[in-house]
Amino acid sequence: MKKTTLIITLFFCSFAFHSKASTSMFELDYDLVSSELADLSELENYLSINGIVSLGELSLTDNIILKKLNISKELSMVSPNNLLFRIEDMEWGSFFWGFCCWPIGVFTVLLNDDKDSNHKISYLIGLGTAFIAYSPTFFFRPQGWR
Secondary structure, eight states: OHHHHHHHHHHHHHHHHHOOOOSGGGOOOHHHHHHHTHHHHHHHHHHHHHOSOOHHHHHHTTOHHHHHHTOOGGGOOOSTTSOSOOGGGOOHHHHHHHHHOHHHHIIIIITOTTSOHHHHHHHHHHHHHHHHHHHHHHHSOOGGGO
């Protein structure tokens, strides 16, 4: 019986080792990649010729490259009017996932593709708040608790 089981197992394992994976998924179309990156190469050439140019200077000259790449001067994150995250953007449900139950919040907020960046930032703020709020209990315990 042991020999029969061994022969059947080896028979099925031989099919597993003979199967080949399709390499079409890993093939790369170099023409498509170069056509997609042509506009970025043009921007790189422009910047190498003209030196370091800010986005504001490029938008003042009404550069055709910015129009091709669909870049606007609203991308500047330095201006105070265009902050990355404000209190109005806070998603309180995600904040409480980070504050109260962060291990499950990793799956419900961070790894969830349906959540946008405001949800994820709110989760991380909640996690940081919980760490700051609960850290004294870990580091500064009374003498009788050890």
